Amino acid sequence: MAKLPIPYKIYLSEEEIPKQWYNLNAAMKTKHAPFLNPATLQPCSADDLKPVFCDDCVGQEMNMSDLYIDIPEDIRSFYKMYRPSPLVRAYCLEKVLDTPAEIYYKFEGNNTSGSHKLNSAAAQAYYAKKQGLKSVTTETGAGQWGTALSMACSYYGLDLIVYMVKVSSEQKPYRKEVMRTYGAQVIPSPSDTTEAGRKILKEFPGTGGSLGCAISEAVEKAVTSDSCRYVLGSVLDHVLLHQSVIGLESKAALDKYGVEVDTVIGCVGGGSNFGGLIAPFMGDKIAGKNDIEFIGVEPASCPSLTRGKFVYDFCDSAKITPLAKMYTLGCGFMPAPNHAGGLRYHGMSPIVSELYHQGLMRAVAVEQSKVFEAAEMFARIEGILPAPESSHAIRVAIDEAIKCRETGKKKKILFGLTGTGYFDMAAYKQYNDGTMTDYIPTDADLAKGFASIPDIPQNK
Amino acid sequence: MAKLPIPYKIYLSEEEIPKQWYNLNAAMKTKHAPFLNPATLQPCSADDLKPVFCDDCVGQEMNMSDLYIDIPEDIRSFYKMYRPSPLVRAYCLEKVLDTPAEIYYKFEGNNTSGSHKLNSAAAQAYYAKKQGLKSVTTETGAGQWGTALSMACSYYGLDLIVYMVKVSSEQKPYRKEVMRTYGAQVIPSPSDTTEAGRKILKEFPGTGGSLGCAISEAVEKAVTSDSCRYVLGSVLDHVLLHQSVIGLESKAALDKYGVEVDTVIGCVGGGSNFGGLIAPFMGDKIAGKNDIEFIGVEPASCPSLTRGKFVYDFCDSAKITPLAKMYTLGCGFMPAPNHAGGLRYHGMSPIVSELYHQGLMRAVAVEQSKVFEAAEMFARIEGILPAPESSHAIRVAIDEAIKCRETGKKKKILFGLTGTGYFDMAAYKQYNDGTMTDYIPTDADLAKGFASIPDIPQNK
Numbered sequence: 067m068a069k070l071p072i073p074y075k076i077y078l079s080e081e082e083i084p085k086q087w088y089n090l091n092a093a094m095k096t097k098h099a100p101f102l103n104p105a106t107l108q109p110c111s112a113d114d115l116k117p118v119f120c121d122d123c124v125g126q127e128m129n130m131s132d133l134y135i136d137i138p139e140d141i142r143s144f145y146k147m148y149r150p151s152p153l154v155r156a157y158c159l160e161k162v163l164d165t166p167a168e169i170y171y172k173f174e175g176n177n178t179s180g181s182h183k184l185n186s187a188a189a190q191a192y193y194a195k196k197q198g199l200k201s202v203t204t205e206t207g208a209g210q211w212g213t214a215l216s217m218a219c220s221y222y223g224l225d226l227i228v229y230m231v232k233v234s235s236e237q238k239p240y241r242k243e244v245m246r247t248y249g250a251q252v253i254p255s256p257s258d259t260t261e262a263g264r265k266i267l268k269e270f271p272g273t274g275g276s277l278g279c280a281i282s283e284a285v286e287k288a289v290t291s292d293s294c295r296y297v298l299g300s301v302l303d304h305v306l307l308h309q310s311v312i313g314l315e316s317k318a319a320l321d322k323y324g325v326e327v328d329t330v331i332g333c334v335g336g337g338s339n340f341g342g343l344i345a346p347f348m349g350d351k352i353a354g355k356n357d358i359e360f361i362g363v364e365p366a367s368c369p370s371l372t373r374g375k376f377v378y379d380f381c382d383s384a385k386i387t388p389l390a391k392m393y394t395l396g397c398g399f400m401p402a403p404n405h406a407g408g409l410r411y412h413g414m415s416p417i418v419s420e421l422y423h424q425g426l427m428r429a430v431a432v433e434q435s436k437v438f439e440a441a442e443m444f445a446r447i448e449g450i451l452p453a454p455e456s457s458h459a460i461r462v463a464i465d466e467a468i469k470c471r472e473t474g475k476k477k478k479i480l481f482g483l484t485g486t487g488y489f490d491m492a493a494y495k496q497y498n499d500g501t502m503t504d505y506i507p508t509d510a511d512l513a514k515g516f517a518s519i520p521d522i523p524q525n526k
Numbered sequence: 527m528a529k530l531p532i533p534y535k536i537y538l539s540e541e542e543i544p545k546q547w548y549n550l551n552a553a554m555k556t557k558h559a560p561f562l563n564p565a566t567l568q569p570c571s572a573d574d575l576k577p578v579f580c581d582d583c584v585g586q587e588m589n590m591s592d593l594y595i596d597i598p599e600d601i602r603s604f605y606k607m608y609r610p611s612p613l614v615r616a617y618c619l620e621k622v623l624d625t626p627a628e629i630y631y632k633f634e635g636n637n638t639s640g641s642h643k644l645n646s647a648a649a650q651a652y653y654a655k656k657q658g659l660k661s662v663t664t665e666t667g668a669g670q671w672g673t674a675l676s677m678a679c680s681y682y683g684l685d686l687i688v689y690m691v692k693v694s695s696e697q698k699p700y701r702k703e704v705m706r707t708y709g710a711q712v713i714p715s716p717s718d719t720t721e722a723g724r725k726i727l728k729e730f731p732g733t734g735g736s737l738g739c740a741i742s743e744a745v746e747k748a749v750t751s752d753s754c755r756y757v758l759g760s761v762l763d764h765v766l767l768h769q770s771v772i773g774l775e776s777k778a779a780l781d782k783y784g785v786e787v788d789t790v791i792g793c794v795g796g797g798s799n800f801g802g803l804i805a806p807f808m809g810d811k812i813a814g815k816n817d818i819e820f821i822g823v824e825p826a827s828c829p830s831l832t833r834g835k836f837v838y839d840f841c842d843s844a845k846i847t848p849l850a851k852m853y854t855l856g857c858g859f860m861p862a863p864n865h866a867g868g869l870r871y872h873g874m875s876p877i878v879s880e881l882y883h884q885g886l887m888r889a890v891a892v893e894q895s896k897v898f899e900a901a902e903m904f905a906r907i908e909g910i911l912p913a914p915e916s917s918h919a920i921r922v923a924i925d926e927a928i929k930c931r932e933t934g935k936k937k938k939i940l941f942g943l944t945g946t947g948y949f950d951m952a953a954y955k956q957y958n959d960g961t962m963t964d965y966i967p968t969d970a971d972l973a974k975g976f977a978s979i980p981d982i983p984q985n986k
Contacts, residue, residue, distance in 0.1 A: 178910050
């Protein structure tokens, strides 16, 4: 059969927006270890999680058996505002790199939140509304997640409080303004609106805050009200589930043109975009249907997969969350200033961690200046100014394509372009000015972080 | 024949990107008056214009007879990076407004330049390259045009100097940074790189500059080099020609679903997006094939159509350009601070001016606070954070849809959503803080501007 010529952008129709999410948990032969209740060190039950998260999300979090989970029609309606997202054939980049490789990228940045985060924000806001809740809380650092959730809450008519790391809210006033435009209340953290915040303020007056502290405030605010829950933008299984629309759409678009990819590349911070992108491809690999190479790309400044430990650790630095078995640098690890804000997380999604542990994927750590070099090249050639986070995947996709030029291999490469960098121009300025520096933690730096890993029997 | 259900977003295929631009000049029974050489007050010849603009653009500027003009395949390849742009059915907005009207918008903001400006930037950069030029110059105020041209010049391998109004380059450092990322040299104007700039600096040390001064510098830089030309982002006929892809794609998408619009709405500053959006629809109206109502929306602070004079005037405030017959507030008119940066132009495209003069369209002036009210509403309901400029069209589209609710009329409304507001959050902040003010020039203010209109026989 003659193959169709592949356009620059493959758009599915609205009817082809997935009707079900893909649950990678169900596809995995060995499941990841369960979350532990920090008080009892026993596996978390649904009841342990329900005061914090929406009931439906808890159900999805614990679901290890259903490979496909229906997407409610209301969420699909929301998705229609900005999905299907385009799968782009990077013809221009291929030409400039003079590579025999075919490069494809799934572009998730063409929505006002500027990233893939909206896929899970829409779902979590919907479930909160369905449960009759009045409001949700969350934290945000770089701001992409807060923006996405603001849009979703505005759509579903939920009040939203975003605890934004104070120093970040001062450095990124425009991010804050987008959230306000969508009606969210943005509170610089630490704040005097919670016990946790007041405690920190008393102990460290004048502190710029941290993500750990912002999480503590958001969770406290949620659990102290019956009509409020907390929502999280990455790491958890149900977030990866929602993000599987990325992979499902990518696969449908590639199937339409008979393209079988050899390599799938994504950046990894908490792991939700990567987990979503690879989901159906990885499921097929586990089932013996393909031999795709999966590559997670992390910043060299925060190398949880490539240099971390696979142990139980807290998901936050304030040590109030359940314990997850994951690759971690230790919940007390403080990554150096780095512009890949969304990737500066000490741990990693338990699903992604387990896949890595089983050898089903590999990981690469890249330095910031190399990432921005790739970002600028990509912007000039493909016409999209990428987010620093996304540019980690671009870096490795380019490197792989260059290898193909050398070996003559006609690899088919797919990578996830998670978002745009319009609110990251301060970082681009540093790169353009030649003042950007790299940072790689020493073994001694890492040892300090590892010391914060809880000393529990499961970690012996 | 049963009509197809209309999706949220109508995407044409890449093959359906127009192969020809639509030349509104050829469709007009009475053409607009010719440009005048300011030295002789005689109609400009091609030779008058060629030292300033690329040869092919001059040819298009003077073409009053060919209704369709071929789009070179190279430009279509560039267009494929971000076109076709979606035509969106605003189902969510219709529902919230509880209107029987159908609302459609053509969204031109899904590219890194963030606006429709890229359509003409691509064409003008291509023609400059084809002519063997090494570089081009331009000026930018709000920054959208400079960004678009930076992207196009990077793609075609042309050097670019952007004279950016000094106060704007200081207020919008991130806009400047996007241009630098695309390799453009951004020079705050006035500068010491030109005679014009040095003169202004000597006369007004410490001035923040003006668009008129930036134009003077860019033109001087271009005409004093054989391998360089000047490019302009609006007003001129060839710019409107390039922007006709907006209207052609809109019409093709609507035709596919059998939708005949009753009203077409666009914001007007220099007139290029509006002229491009309406082009094929207006051509049909002139030919008696439809009775569409066209509405140009301008800021009340800079009301060239609704309160200006239809006379010959300079296109710039430094009085160095040819004279155009247009609606103008006088080339010396200084609009008050206002966030619709891209619409703060004293004049108006000669084509749009002539259409307005002939009664083929109407114009509405709207106040800034009402515009931002519509912008925020639209962002929350349709999920796209619009540029302040684009939001002028949104305001009137909403007003028209509300009228339909009152009259019960099932009007089909199309408006142009020219771009996104990611670099305009300072304006949104003012709106969110409640500190935004409106400004409407008094008759005395206007009289001052009118006094700057040249006193030539053609204006008697």
